[in-house]
Amino acid sequence: DVIQCVKMVKKHNHCVPFQCFDRVLDQLIKLNSPAVVVWDFYVEILGCGYPPKLCNFNILMNRFCKEWKVKEAKLVFDEISRSGLRPTIVSYNTLINGYCKCGNLDEGFRLKRVMEENRLVPDVFTYSALVNGLCKDGRMDDANQVFDEMSSKGLVANDVIYTTLLNGFCKNGKVSLAMELYGRMLMKGVKPDLIMYNTLINVLCKSGNIIEAKNLIDEMSMKGLKADKITYTTLIDGCCKEGNLDAALKIRKQMMREGIELDNVAYT
Known part of the structure; x- marks a missing residue:
């Protein structure tokens, strides 16, 4: 209704204060309105002389990417330059991440090159998006190379990249x-979190390295991290597949002592 009112005012050649545009745009973003609705309104108010803001373009790109509409996000990205603004590293990272999540790694790497040509230095978030995309595509050698490139440039990997x-x-x-x-x-000096430990415990159990998996659980405990349902269920599964039912039942008892309820996966 508010958008229609704005259009009516504009139709009758009345001026709408920019503060009004700000409030409507802010509400559209806060209410998680579909990206296309926000974008259409934004384009309309830009046509009324509303000054373009880079943060709004970045927010809209991010919204489109979350809705898996990367083509639309690219249109927003292109509009940044047409509006007389210069895309920042946040702008590039948002679109690179969108492309990588959709499996379009070629376009993600192309954007990285464009970013570098424009004298913007890729940061940890740039590399994180690329590594994540490569890992999802099973291209682990390439992911390792990108990781090494990042390290060679003095960037310190965060726990997200390591976990990925x-x-x-x-x-x-x-x-x-x-x-x-x-x-x-x-x-x-990176401290592993529970998700990282569970990831490692899972692979160790699947590969039959139950003792190493148990050692990791002990290491977790020493570092103040408490094993959760996923940790124990993974270990139970590993023990059962190795035929060590006694060990699996002991883990079950330990879960019960710690007040962790077994779910259908564990019982199965």
Whole structure:
């Protein structure tokens, strides 16, 4: 209704204060309105002389990417330059992440090159998006190369990148590489979280390394992290597949002592 009112005012050649545009745009964003609705309104108010703001373009790109509408996000990106603004690293990262999540890695890497040509230096978030896309595509060698490139430029990987790589190695059955990366990560002073531990425990159990998986659980405990339902269920599954039912039942008892309820997966 508010948008229609704005259109009516504009139709009758009345001026709408920019503050009014700000409030409507702000509400559309806060209410999680569909990206296309917000974008259409934004284009309309730009036509009324509303000054373009880079933050609004970035928000709209991010919204389109979350809705898996990367083509529309690219249109927003192109409009930044046409509006006399210069895309920032946030603008590029948003679109690169969108392309990578949709599996269009070629376009993601092309944008990285364009960004560098425009004298913008890729940051950890740029590399994180690319590594994540490569891991999802099973291209672990390429993901490792991108990771090495990032490290060679003095950028410090965060736990998100490490978890992504570890998960990728694990899913592709490269247990030794996963554990090697884990060791390098510890040497860099990065503290693993519960998700990272569960990822490693999962791959160790699937590869039959139950003892190493248990050692990781002990390590977790020493570092103040408490094993959760996923941790124990993964270990139960590993023990059962190895035929060690006694160990699996002991884990079940430990879960009960700690007040962790078994779910259908664990019982199965």
